[in-house]
Amino acid sequence: MNLKIKDERLMNELSKLAQQSGFDGFCFSIRPIESLNPLPDIKRLSKLFRNYAARQKHLVYWDDRSKAIREDYYRTVSKIDVESHNNSLGFNLWLGKSHSTKNAERIAYFKEKHGLTCVVNFRVELAGIEGWHGVFNLFSSEEPSKVQSLLSSNESHLAWQLQLYSSHLCQLYMPQLNPIANFECLSEKSFNIIELMADDYNNAQIASTLHLSERGVSYHIDRLKQVFNVRSRTALISKIYRFGLLSR
The missing domain is CATH 3.30.450.80 (Transcription factor LuxR-like, autoinducer-binding domain)
Structure with missing residues (x-):
């Protein structure tokens, strides 16, 4: 598009x-x-x-x-x-x-x-x-x-x-x-998790919403932290907004 x-x-x-x-x-x-x-x-x-x-x-x-x-x-x-x-x-x-x-x-x-x-x-x-x-x-x-x-x-x-x-x-x-x-650097599932994290969903809520295991959600979030070179969930969300992946 x-x-x-x-x-x-x-x-x-x-x-x-x-x-x-x-x-x-x-x-x-x-x-x-x-x-x-x-x-x-x-x-x-x-x-x-x-x-x-x-x-x-x-x-x-x-x-x-x-x-x-x-x-x-x-x-x-x-x-x-x-x-x-x-x-x-x-x-x-x-x-x-x-x-x-x-x-x-x-x-x-x-x-x-x-x-x-x-x-x-x-x-x-x-x-x-x-x-x-x-x-x-x-x-x-x-x-x-x-x-x-x-x-x-x-x-x-x-x-x-x-x-x-x-x-x-x-x-x-x-x-x-x-x-x-x-350039499709992240999967659609990763973007779904990002959106829910920004809405203050915890891992259990994300897992329930996306029909994933909590372990699977943790894996995706850990990978996102590696990709964006951050250590905390707060820093990850901050950088996601900074790069325009989500609108405030």
């Missing part, structure tokens, strides 16, 4: 901002910083983030074209595209170049299929969550030189605006967008 923005005012504001800068579509997602241990204060999750972007269940998108571009990119182009693997903050322009003739032809076909000339990827740090970035993929069918000119003349204002919208979108969609839920 992908998340089309339903807030009409927010949608209009983002659309106006994008069009003024030469873009005609975008997607927004939350990603780990691949060059680091994906979540520095969470253990044992690094291997679960391989091919992370293609595995995301949820992202925010402008329209069906934006969604189709992103899905087709990760289905057909991402593995051969070295240019896009840039984790630096701020704006990064993607032109779809390749040193291989065969790969260049595949990327050119992808761009022609979607009426795409370039993509600008904008990364911003998320306040309070080390190791995660908010990422806008901004799509354009304008000439790259025009996009670069618009971007250079308006870069600081656009960056400031996108940072604000990144925070707002995170507030709206964090339970779906956060990498732990989005």
